[in-house]
Amino acid sequence: MTDVASTATGPGRSATSETVRRLPEFLMIWVPLLLSAAHLISFSIWTIWISFTPSTLVPVSGWVGLRNYTAVLASRNWQVAFDNLLLFGIAFVLLSLITGLLLAILLDQRIRGENVLRTIFLYPLAVSFVVTGTVWSWLLNPGIGIEKLVHDLGWTAFHFDWLVNRDMAIWTIVIAAIWQSSGFAMALFLAGLRSVDSDIIKAAQIDGAGPIRTYWRVVLPTLWPITITVIVVQLQFAISAFDLVRALTNGGPGIATQLPALVVYDLMFQRSQLGRGAAAAVLMLLILLAVLLPYAAWRYLRRRRATHA
């Protein structure tokens, strides 16, 4: 701000009136930015602090060290949630990556109706997870959905009861999540494919590479930075998944589809265990950091290499 003040004339009285004159501008710049930054920092510290207190129904002061953390980590609920997160995170990210890449490659083959197809593959992203979860809970419900349809068509031995099957229920969340967000991977991959330098392709063709070979050897390898971005964004979604599970299985049957975000909500607002709920939230943050920090380091190194080259 000081550099602008130099255009004002003289010190003293006029400087004060200058400050008053420019007050609206300071407020417009600083109030939103400070509110945003302050809530991020103070809320994080606040939640971390609560996680070290014996708070139950209401936040209280006091210090219990890591007791909330050990209690959460030892609970069956969290252990199931963490195992589910591993399975869900890996399966969902891999499958949506493969689906997205396949769709992007197919759409990149100069096919007719590309715009319509792209619109179809991306529309689930405009729909809320609550709607997605609700609709898939109907389709996958053996009594009313796909299994019932196939039975009505005459194939009565058909079985598709993952929604109510403890061992398979987590896969229903994988299915719905892929339906909802593989279009995102497709959009990023397609943008990547379209931005490949045409000179590289020409050079490969002059070297005698056929179209398929060019695609595999020259075009696709340029996609790996995008792949990492897609993985990180999708993992970020998987780690904090809540709405989708709430609408699709609500963590059930039993606690078979429990995920960390549901554990946090359950502890905070259903069991009134604020300290443990906060500890579970901090654990979620740590899981997220385990993904984001390496990603940030990778981005930093890449940028540095790019500027040195």
Next chain:
Amino acid sequence: MRDRGFAPSRILIYVIVTLFAAAYLAPLVVVVLNSLRTNEEIAQGSMIGWPQQLAWSNYAKAWSGFCVAETCAGIRPYMLNSTLITIPATILSTLLGAVAGYAVSLWRFRGDNWIYGIVTLGLFLPQQMRLLPWTIVLRDIGLINTLTGLVLIHTIQGLSFTVLFCRNYYVAIPHELIRAARIDGAGFFRIFWRIILPLSSPILIVTVIWQFTHIWNEFLFGVTFTTGQQQPVTAALIALSAAVADIPQYGVQSAAVIIAALPTLLIYLFGGRYFVRGLTAGAVK
């Protein structure tokens, strides 16, 4: 890449994309068809089927008839709640984000990079880290279980996205333009109004669509901070499913789902290009 006319592989490509397109469309088609079938008809068969006679009454019931707990007002009050949360929060977060984005990219002031860096951390911080503090803050300022409370949350949290979008767009504007205007004596707001805003319509559309879609579809804060008649439509859908769990009314529920999803679907259909741009801009950060 060029098709050398080997037809079988082209046919295979079309077959695969058509199958995928059918799979992506299927849930929507099923729900639309169901919203026009009577509950008896669905109960006899499955969710998946062609309507025997068009039961438009499902929509009337979904809109203003069905009961959740003691209130029988349909989905209408919750749609109104969502509208009253989404529109103010979208406008506020976009406007404040545009001004702040302009300030950190072109106006520059001491500490701008720092505060911008902190604000963008909001893209990553899980909502669960903010749930308890928001609960306490809203209670202390008397906004728990109010639409205003949710507008406040979505405005402040949305700033992380809107500032990022606008800042990344504005950095491409040449600094000379701003410097020249400043030498001519134009101030902060005058430059924003006369130079920046006229250049901003693409990024403002992207930001508005992004914010609207996200706030409309938001569930966690809605279900945590509001109850009963104050809930947004996402929370009301869950409450509806729970309320009719014993005697499901799939026809009416399907109509309610369609109504609740319609605003963001329409925005996507008419502003798809901008929607996708927001998606990729949010990802590449």
